[in-house]
Amino acid sequence: MNNSGLAVEVSKDRNGTDQILLRNPRGASAKVSLHGGQVLSWRTDRGEELLFTSSKAIFKPPYAVRGGIPICFPQFGQRGSLEQHGFARNRTWIIDENPPPLHANDACGKAYIDLLLKPSEDDLKIWPHSFEFRLRVNLTADGNLSLISRIRNINCKPFSFSIAYHTYFSISDISEVRVEGLETLDYLDNLYQRERFTEQGDALTFESEVDRVYLGSRDAIAIFDHERKRTFFIKKEGLPDVGVWNPWEKKSKAMVDFGDEEYKQMLCVNGAAVEKPITLKPGWRGLANGIVFPNRRLTYRLAWKMVF
Numbered sequence: 001m002n003n004s005g006l007a008v009e010v011s012k013d014r015n016g017t018d019q020i021l022l023r024n025p026r027g028a029s030a031k032v033s034l035h036g037g038q039v040l041s042w043r044t045d046r047g048e049e050l051l052f053t054s055s056k057a058i059f060k061p062p063y064a065v066r067g068g069i070p071i072c073f074p075q076f077g078q079r080g081s082l083e084q085h086g087f088a089r090n091r092t093w094i095i096d097e098n099p100p101p102l103h104a105n106d107a108c109g110k111a112y113i114d115l116l117l118k119p120s121e122d123d124l125k126i127w128p129h130s131f132e133f134r135l136r137v138n139l140t141a142d143g144n145l146s147l148i149s150r151i152r153n154i155n156c157k158p159f160s161f162s163i164a165y166h167t168y169f170s171i172s173d174i175s176e177v178r179v180e181g182l183e184t185l186d187y188l189d190n191l192y193q194r195e196r197f198t199e200q201g202d203a204l205t206f207e208s209e210v211d212r213v214y215l216g217s218r219d220a221i222a223i224f225d226h227e228r229k230r231t232f233f234i235k236k237e238g239l240p241d242v243g244v245w246n247p248w249e250k251k252s253k254a255m256v257d258f259g260d261e262e263y264k265q266m267l268c269v270n271g272a273a274v275e276k277p278i279t280l281k282p283g284w285r286g287l288a289n290g291i292v293f294p295n296r297r298l299t300y301r302l303a304w305k306m307v308f
């Protein structure tokens with residue numbers, strides 16, 4: 001624990017993979033695994049878990065843990081020879097001891113860890129683009145969580161990728177939840193072969209499986225959980241799209257690493273760039289994700305922003 005009461009503790013998980021616990025003076029915490037560079041837990045200063053993880057999650061490579069915030073890179077979805085949602089979430093990242101500096105307000109007064117993923121020789125065979133993916137996970141003194149990603153093209157030619165921060169929010173019950181901020185937007189519906197539709201004018205509520213990518217969304221989205229009297233305010237900058245997913249009953253039963261009834265306790269709202277993949281010329285380009293602002297009124301804001 002440093003003098004500002006922020007702590008960063010490295011330990012081993014049950015498979016011997018390093019995981020990092022970030023803690024702040026009020027007791028809020030975040031846990032990040034080097035397996036997939038995945039945030040597995042984010043707790044308020046009262047110890048309440050805000051992210052969902054399945055009771056049947058498989059914590060063993062090469063599976064991505066079913067929950068938390070998997071990083072879908074260099075692809076969101078299933079196309080070509082890459083595995084669904086790309087390989088970044090199924091790889092072991094390393095702690096980046098000497099990262100390039102970040103903007104001051106993305107760094108000061110935070111407990112943080114810097115992770116780094118580089119492609120293996122095998123990765124380059126399936127995705128022939130050399131990159132460095134740097135991920136900083138921050139926890140601030142009042143419990144904010146931020147994931148700041150910087151992807152560097154160390155090729156000599158441009159490459160394109162799609163990306164999503166597949167964020168599993170913990171909710172009281174899917175019937176108690178509504179999402180605002182996606183009204184009137186176009187979306188690609190994965191249940192209809194990514195056909196394009198337009199959202200009506202009301203808040204999003206859930207009565208069946210939803211698997212959509214909302215396009216060109218505004219920078220403010222809110223998840224209201226009536227039962228828990230909890231609101232996640234999602235503020236984003238730069239990442240143009242937002243994925244929304246709930247598998248509902250049938251798909252839940254078909255997933256080995258997901259409980260049959262667990263669809264009731266989770267909702268994925270994912271900051272993403274899907275419709276228009278991002279093209280990187282050689283050099284740095286930054287993306288950032290999840291800044292969660294808890295405050296005393298059980299209101300949590302999640303913001304995504306682009307960091308250049």
Ligand code: TA6
Pocket residue numbers: 064077084085166190211243244245268270
């Ligand atoms: O977020 C939407 C989605 O693409 C769904 O189609 C579903 O497959 C989900 O991601 C989970 O994907 P995963 O590969 O983690 O099982």
